[in-house]
Amino acid sequence: MGYKKHINIIWIGKTKEGYLQAGIDKYIKLLRPFADVEIKILKENKYSGAKTKALKKDAERLIKSVKKDFILLSERGILMNSLEFAGLVSKKTNLTFVLGGPFGVDSTVYEKADMVLSLSPMTFTHEMARLILLEQLYRALTIIHGKEYHY
Amino acid sequence: MGYKKHINIIWIGKTKEGYLQAGIDKYIKLLRPFADVEIKILKENKYSGAKTKALKKDAERLIKSVKKDFILLSERGILMNSLEFAGLVSKKTNLTFVLGGPFGVDSTVYEKADMVLSLSPMTFTHEMARLILLEQLYRALTIIHGKEYHY
Numbered sequence: 316m317g318y319k320k321h322i323n324i325i326w327i328g329k330t331k332e333g334y335l336q337a338g339i340d341k342y343i344k345l346l347r348p349f350a351d352v353e354i355k356i357l358k359e360n361k362y363s364g365a366k367t368k369a370l371k372k373d374a375e376r377l378i379k380s381v382k383k384d385f386i387l388l389s390e391r392g393i394l395m396n397s398l399e400f401a402g403l404v405s406k407k408t409n410l411t412f413v414l415g416g417p418f419g420v421d422s423t424v425y426e427k428a429d430m431v432l433s434l435s436p437m438t439f440t441h442e443m444a445r446l447i448l449l450e451q452l453y454r455a456l457t458i459i460h461g462k463e464y465h466y
Numbered sequence: 467m468g469y470k471k472h473i474n475i476i477w478i479g480k481t482k483e484g485y486l487q488a489g490i491d492k493y494i495k496l497l498r499p500f501a502d503v504e505i506k507i508l509k510e511n512k513y514s515g516a517k518t519k520a521l522k523k524d525a526e527r528l529i530k531s532v533k534k535d536f537i538l539l540s541e542r543g544i545l546m547n548s549l550e551f552a553g554l555v556s557k558k559t560n561l562t563f564v565l566g567g568p569f570g571v572d573s574t575v576y577e578k579a580d581m582v583l584s585l586s587p588m589t590f591t592h593e594m595a596r597l598i599l600l601e602q603l604y605r606a607l608t609i610i611h612g613k614e615y616h617y
Contacts, residue, residue, distance in 0.1 A: 334488035341485070390547070396587040435586035436547040437602055447598075451588055 328359035342449035374421035392431035479510035493600035525572035543582035
């Protein structure tokens, strides 16, 4: 394989939990030999009082900042196992993933998404979902490259 | 509710990833007002060479150390959303969860389990599964107690 994948991940708000940031940093580093990973952090709106309005504003900025096809992460999406996810990752050179904030994303983002993918039927914290997505991407790339991954 | 739940969790091997240990500690602390949480860490066998044999030995010790009904965590188990999981947690005062090591558990543990529960069809690292289970337990207890949980 003579090319490197480009993985763009867009999420809303910084990762406040230090332990999750440490895990996120770990997987970004592990992903580096296989892919150019770019994480874009959108500033989150204040949700106090007007949650729906704030979500709509976030959605507008989100949709503007995504130039290409994107996969939205949401517990309401379709379920895949790690092999199926690796199959999805293997098909494209450019991949964009979007993750919402603590209150998810506005329905307009669902409408624009090419695929809505669920990491689990269980609800995870939006910050934990970031770590889990990165770990699944690393797992997918080790599967694609036939690299052993001790878990 | 005049009683506290007792939650026993048994897993094999220490948590080697510092960032995950930090998250595990966080949720154990958060769970404390709602439940007595006891985590039993079984020493893991060396897997080099004779993996199946080591898994069988681990399974024997596991089954011996579990006195009551237990729920085995495995990606091959049934899927639940967080509300369904909260329903399961609400029904019992004593709950025991068992998580395997990096190579899962021997089939004998599946046979003895009262339920096999999956956190996701995706494969997670066995250490990450510990954090996710604790977070889901905390989420379940906040649902049961009607407590707001900012995620």
